[in-house]
Every structure is written in C-alpha cells, then in structure tokens.
Amino acid sequence: MKTYLYDEEQRRIWVQYKYSRAKTVKQICREAGISRATLYNWINEFPEDVVGKGAGIELPFPEVKHANELVETLQAVPAEIEGSSRYRMLQSALGVVDGDKTIARKIVAVLVKRFTLTVAQACDIVGIDEEVYGYKPRKPEVDDMAVYEALVGLILEDRTRGFTECYELLIARKPSWTRKQIRRVYKERRVFQLRKRVRKVRTSEDGSVIPAATRLYRPGSIWTLGILNATTQSGTPFWIAYIIDTDTTEMLNASAGSGKAAATDIEGFLTLAASENGRPQKLRIPGQPPFNDREITRWAWEQKVVLHTLSANKSENQAEFEKWDAMVKSQLPESGVENLDNIDELIEQWVVR
Incomplete structure (x- = not known):
C-alpha cells in the first residue's frame, strides 16, 4: 500500500x-522536504485546486509597518469567502489607508526579497x-541589423574609430539604444576588424618625412604579452x-590607447603584430582581464597559436610582468x-629596427 508523508489535507494545502x-516551488519543496516531481504529482492528484487557485490561503506580509492591521482585518472575514475576494479586499484596504503607496511599495519589496517573487508578481x-x-524596465532592444549597419557606417567614415567613439556618436543620434546591445553587436559581428590602424607619419626638424618604422620579423617565436596602465600629466588614463x-627579451611591438583596454583592443593589436612581426608559435598572457576574455582565446585558435x-x-609570474612593466615605464619621460x-x-x- 502506498504511504504518504502528508495526509490528503496537508498535500492539498501545499498545492494551494x-x-x-504565496510561496515558490523551491520554498515549498524545501519546507515540505519533497522533490519537485513529488509536488507536481500532488498537483495532478488534486485538479480541483488548479481551478481554485489557492482558495483559503492568505498571503503573509511580515516585517512591514502597519501590515499586521490589514492582516487582522482579513482574518475577521468569514471563511466561506473565497481567497480571490480576500485579495480584492486587501487591495481595496491598501488603497484607502495607503494613499501615497508607501506601505504597498514596502510590501512589494518584502515579497521580492523574502519570497523570491518577481517585481511583476509582487x-x-x-x-x-x-x-x-519604481521599477524601470530595460529599454527595448532594436533590431541588431540596424545597430550593425550604423556601426559599419561610422567605421567606414573613419577607420581609426574605436568602440568608445562609435558608441558616443550612436547615443547622440539614437538615445534609446543601449550600450549593452551596441557592445554585443560590435563584438559578435566582429565590426572591429573593419578598423584600420594607421601609423602616423613622422617628420624631422627640416620637414622631411622619416621612413615608417620597421619591425623585427620573427615568425615562430614565443611572445609574452603584457599591459601597462598609467596616466598623462593632465590625469587622463591610458594603456x-x-x-x-x-x-631575446626584446620588445617586438607595442600599442597605446586611452581609457581602459578592452579585449577587442588587444585582439586588434595582436592581429597587427602578427602581420608585422610574423605569427608566433606560442603566446604567453597573464591570467587576468582583458587577456582571459574569449576574444583572445578565439584569436589564438584561429591563428593556430599555442596559448x-x-x-x-x-x-x-607577478615578478616577471613587473619586470616588463618597469622596462616599458623606464622608456617614458x-x-x-x-x-x-x-x-x-x-x-x-x-620598436624601430
């Protein structure tokens, strides 16, 4: 004979x-000491409770000022009144005694925090x-293709533009667009690959053009990639x-940028360095952002480089990178x-050779 941990009335209450x-599935299972499968078996056992939607169950409102008075008012309601009527009476009472919705907002906050409900449910x-x-839903996202076309258009106008500049221009034109979506499209659609890093032409004192710097071409070497963060005289951060x-402990290549370096900046720098210095056999990187992002891993996999x-x-490892940082810092004024x-x-x- 099949035995139950709870009798029929108790199982019905859990289903209600x-x-x-009033409680989430996780809370019911934890308090009743049952699995989710057992709870849903009980729901199938009492189909009438599915229609009743929890008749007779009162919602708890602990730790809310003046909420106990409202609960006591509900307890005086005859038992034959359905639970849905009690909900309406509670909402009506709240509307009378809580004109500025202060108590209602406190109750919602407790329901969300203590009973793991969503803001909409509470x-x-x-x-x-x-x-x-006071809940502000996130901005609706537009079609990714519109964001992609806008980003491509900005970069085709000026191939030296990075993400920060593109984002500021897009937000000025489309304030409703979100940074999260723009950043995602920029990375997933690999828009940054359209950028073209232009080496600035250097001139001597007499105005003659100094030839572009050449790089040591050493394919198959082992690279150590690092980054130095500092600030300018005016306090502007750069990397x-x-x-x-x-x-050989020689510096093969270097690149700089303002603000904080992103994984896309490092990926673009690696692509440029591979074309100028030759593709390495192994790439050694510190295990910290932005080097441990998936963009760097994907670059190494596509280039067939051991990471x-x-x-x-x-x-x-800390001592090694501190040594390289000190070497780079010694080159600064x-x-x-x-x-x-x-x-x-x-x-x-x-890096001139």
Whole structure:
C-alpha cells in the first residue's frame, strides 16, 4: 500500500500554496522536504485546486509597518469567502489607508526579497503598477541589423574609430539604444576588424618625412604579452600593450590607447603584430582581464597559436610582468606623458629596427 508523508489535507494545502503564488516551488519543496516531481504529482492528484487557485490561503506580509492591521482585518472575514475576494479586499484596504503607496511599495519589496517573487508578481498581488513601485524596465532592444549597419557606417567614415567613439556618436543620434546591445553587436559581428590602424607619419626638424618604422620579423617565436596602465600629466588614463620576445627579451611591438583596454583592443593589436612581426608559435598572457576574455582565446585558435595563460597568483609570474612593466615605464619621460600622440612617437622609437 502506498504511504504518504502528508495526509490528503496537508498535500492539498501545499498545492494551494503553489497556485496562490504565496510561496515558490523551491520554498515549498524545501519546507515540505519533497522533490519537485513529488509536488507536481500532488498537483495532478488534486485538479480541483488548479481551478481554485489557492482558495483559503492568505498571503503573509511580515516585517512591514502597519501590515499586521490589514492582516487582522482579513482574518475577521468569514471563511466561506473565497481567497480571490480576500485579495480584492486587501487591495481595496491598501488603497484607502495607503494613499501615497508607501506601505504597498514596502510590501512589494518584502515579497521580492523574502519570497523570491518577481517585481511583476509582487505588484500584481499588492495591486499596484510596476511604475508606481519604481521599477524601470530595460529599454527595448532594436533590431541588431540596424545597430550593425550604423556601426559599419561610422567605421567606414573613419577607420581609426574605436568602440568608445562609435558608441558616443550612436547615443547622440539614437538615445534609446543601449550600450549593452551596441557592445554585443560590435563584438559578435566582429565590426572591429573593419578598423584600420594607421601609423602616423613622422617628420624631422627640416620637414622631411622619416621612413615608417620597421619591425623585427620573427615568425615562430614565443611572445609574452603584457599591459601597462598609467596616466598623462593632465590625469587622463591610458594603456600601453607590449609584446616581448621571450627568448631575446626584446620588445617586438607595442600599442597605446586611452581609457581602459578592452579585449577587442588587444585582439586588434595582436592581429597587427602578427602581420608585422610574423605569427608566433606560442603566446604567453597573464591570467587576468582583458587577456582571459574569449576574444583572445578565439584569436589564438584561429591563428593556430599555442596559448599559455600564466596564473596571476604565482609570485614568479607577478615578478616577471613587473619586470616588463618597469622596462616599458623606464622608456617614458620622467616628467610624464603629455598626450597620446606623444606616446605613439615614443613607441615608434622603441620598436624601430
């Protein structure tokens, strides 16, 4: 004979809790000590409770000021009144005693925090709109193709534009677009590959053009990739990404940018360095952002380069990158860097061969 941990009345109550949304499935299973499958078996056992939607179950409102008075009012209602009527009476009472919706917002906050309900569910129970509670739904996303075409158009106008500049231009034209969607399209559609990194033409004092710097062409070497974060004299943050030949400890290539370096910036720099210095056999990177992002892993896989991630927790790895950072920092002027153009000129001098 099949035995139950709870009798029929107790199982019915647990089912009513589920359909009254007084408790979540996770809470019911934890408090009753049952599995989700058992709970849904009970729901199939009592189909009439599915229609009743939790008749007789009162919603708890603990830790809310003045809420106990409202609950006591509901307890005086005759038992034959359906639970749905009690909900309407509670909502009506809240509307009378809570004109500015202060209590209602507190009740919604407790329901969301303590009973793991969504804001929409809690507001529906209390009887207020989500806007009254103060919940701001995220902006609706537009079609990805519209964002893609806009990004491509901006980069085709000026191939030196990075994501930050493109984002600022798009937001100025389309304030309703979100940074999250623009960033996602920029990365997933690989729009950054349309960019063209142009080396600035250097001139001497007499005005003659200095030939473009040549790079050491060493295909099959082992690269160590690092980054140095610093600020200009005016306090503007910038970064310098550099590549060291691990065997000879020579600097093969470097690149700089303003703000904080993103994975797409590093990926673009690696692509440029591979074309100028030759594709490496192995790439050694520190195990920290932005190097451990999937863009770098994908670049290494596409280029058939062995990727070696160095743990940032090991003292020997920290000492190695501190040494490379000190080497790059020693190339900067003691008085500080004036602007990014000055950094580009310094980099040209470092890697000229």
